[in-house]
Amino acid sequence: xxxxxxxxxxxxxxxxxxxxxxxxxxxxxxxxxxxxxxxxxxxxxxxxxxxxxxxxxxxxxxxxxxxxxxxxxxxxxxxxxxxxxxxxxxxxxxxxxxxxxxxxxxxxxxxxxxxxxxxxxxxxxxxxxxxxxxxxxxxxxxxxxxxxxxxxxxxxxxxxxxxxxxxxxxxxxxxxxxxxxxxxxxxxxxxxxxxxxxxxxxxxxxxxxxxxxxxxxxxxxxxxxxxxxxxxxxxxxxxxxxxxxxxxxxxxxxxxxxxxxxxxxxxxxxxxxxxxxxxxxxxxxxxxxxxxxxxxxxxxxxxxxxxxxxxxxxxxxxxxxxxxxxxxxxxxxxxxxxxxxxxxxxxxxxxxxxxxxxxxxxxxxxxxxxxxxxxxxxxxxxxxxxxxxxxxxxxxxxxxxxxx
Numbered sequence: 001x002x003x004x005x006x007x008x009x010x011x012x013x014x015x016x017x018x019x020x021x022x023x024x025x026x027x028x029x030x031x032x033x034x035x036x037x038x039x040x041x042x043x044x045x046x047x048x049x050x051x052x053x054x055x056x057x058x059x060x061x062x063x064x065x066x067x068x069x070x071x072x073x074x075x076x077x078x079x080x081x082x083x084x085x086x087x088x089x090x091x092x093x094x095x096x097x098x099x100x101x102x103x104x105x106x107x108x109x110x111x112x113x114x115x116x117x118x119x120x121x122x123x124x125x126x127x128x129x130x131x132x133x134x135x136x137x138x139x140x141x142x143x144x145x146x147x148x149x150x151x152x153x154x155x156x157x158x159x160x161x162x163x164x165x166x167x168x169x170x171x172x173x174x175x176x177x178x179x180x181x182x183x184x185x186x187x188x189x190x191x192x193x194x195x196x197x198x199x200x201x202x203x204x205x206x207x208x209x210x211x212x213x214x215x216x217x218x219x220x221x222x223x224x225x226x227x228x229x230x231x232x233x234x235x236x237x238x239x240x241x242x243x244x245x246x247x248x249x250x251x252x253x254x255x256x257x258x259x260x261x262x263x264x265x266x267x268x269x270x271x272x273x274x275x276x277x278x279x280x281x282x283x284x285x286x287x288x289x290x291x292x293x294x295x296x297x298x299x300x301x302x303x304x305x306x307x308x309x310x311x312x313x314x315x316x317x318x319x320x321x322x323x324x325x326x327x328x329x330x331x332x333x334x335x336x337x338x339x340x341x342x343x344x345x346x347x348x349x350x351x352x353x354x355x356x357x358x359x360x361x362x363x364x365x366x367x368x369x370x371x372x373x374x375x376x377x378x379x380x381x382x383x384x385x386x387x388x389x390x391x392x393x394x395x396x397x398x399x400x401x402x403x404x
Contacts, residue, residue: 004079007047007241008328008336009038009057011065013074015082020092022062027102027157027183034172035186036060037086039067040234041226042165047237049287051301053166054336055329055363056173064089068212069234076242085212087201090160090191093184094123097158098130105156105182106192107143107171109163110136113190113198122196139167141174148178155181160188245338249319251286252342253294256391257308258373259351266370267395268351268358269379270302273366274327278381281391285337286345291315295347303360303368307353314394318344318387326383329363346391348398 003010014022026033036057038046046054057063065071065081074081097104104123108116116134123132133154137143151159159182161168168187176185193199201212257268272278282302286294291313300306321341328336360368371379373395377388 003063004074004077004081005331005335006070006073006077007043007238007338008054008331009043009046009063010331011038011063011070011074011081013079013081014062014064016084016088016092019062019064019082019084019089020096023093023096023184026061027100032176032182033061033184034059034169034176035062035064035184036169037064037066037084037089037187037189038070039065040069040230041067042169043070044229044234044237045166047241050166051329052361052363053169056166056169058329058331059173060169067230069230069238072235073238073242076238086188086191087194089186090188090195093158093186094127094130098127101131102158103131103154103156103181104133104158104160105151105154106132106134107151107159107161107163108134108136108192109139109167111139112162113193114196118196118198119192122192126195137163139163141167141170143171143175148175151179152181157181157183159185160192161185162188162190162192164189241338246334246340248339249341249343250337250339251288252283252344253286253291253298253347254318254344254387254391255282255295255299255302256346256348256395257282257299257303257351258348258395259370265373265395267373267376268303268368269371269376270360270365270368273362273364274330276366280380280384281388283344291345291347295349298347299349301361302364303358305353305357305359307357308349308351310347310349312348312394312398314346314348316343317346317394318390320344320387323383344387346394348395 003012038057046057064084066084066086068083071081071083094104106119108119116136119134120132123130133151133156135151137147159179161171163171165187172185172187176182190199194201258265269279270282272280282298284298292310295313296310299308319341322334326333358368376392377385380388
């Protein structure tokens, strides 16, 4: 078993030796690779509302577990994870780069504890034969071409990014292809702050017994909320996901967005990015919100427009179990959400904009189209057809009641 899934995120089970061997392979196979270092806090972000981060983490070529919370979660999933901290991995990669004469570039958060000049000096002191470039940037997914130019000219093979999650993971995902010399891109948070001496690492005994977080709390009390997420919120979320949610149904809202045209109605459907030909209505979890609020949010998130008006809602009109054919960005929906299945309500809205206002998220859907209302059940995936027939009955009810 090369991976174990934790809150929907696939994490590699490799030993440190295997991770380093994989990195060496990445440096010589002629392709570009993204490495991520998920910890409890990063996984909480991805499993929450950051679906873009969820997608990026599960698309990474290597996901190295960082945090004692993941090791414990791995045990409960039947896997023995090797906890490899970002600070240790950075040192190993830098040593490898120095020995093999590989160039390294660091995209460094300019508001962090260690500036680019401080990092360059630390590297010169500890790795005197390493060819390295450090550049201070803002926390942003895409940077101007003039900022990339000196890095392109330097031609690094390894890129580190210290922007913190989720910025560093998104930065590498969007910019790696723009740096053709780079073989490996990895987000490392504050790992260079340890290297520069701006932060002192916990004593080795605390690291070995998994109490490094306590040392960080003592040294940086302002991090209390992040540490609370890692040592309290994450274990609770994992316990629910692993042992409670598989027996429950998630509250879900299906969004029927229509527009009148030539005396008839057309309904918007989207094609899932992870399965060609799988058409469905936009939908998502309600997360405790009422159907109007949840449906409006889902439409804004999935088609990136607010050009619609609410017409009607129908609670609890459909339920289904997750089958193996239903996935979320390459991960089965059962693992991604933790739930046994979904209980759906319906949100009906009229589109008030133009087609140019609609833009789907590439990590969620590959494209979208309008279909004639009476053809909806035929147009969606066979798994979605029973629900589509129920939704159309409710749609016709609103027409009869002259609500649309």
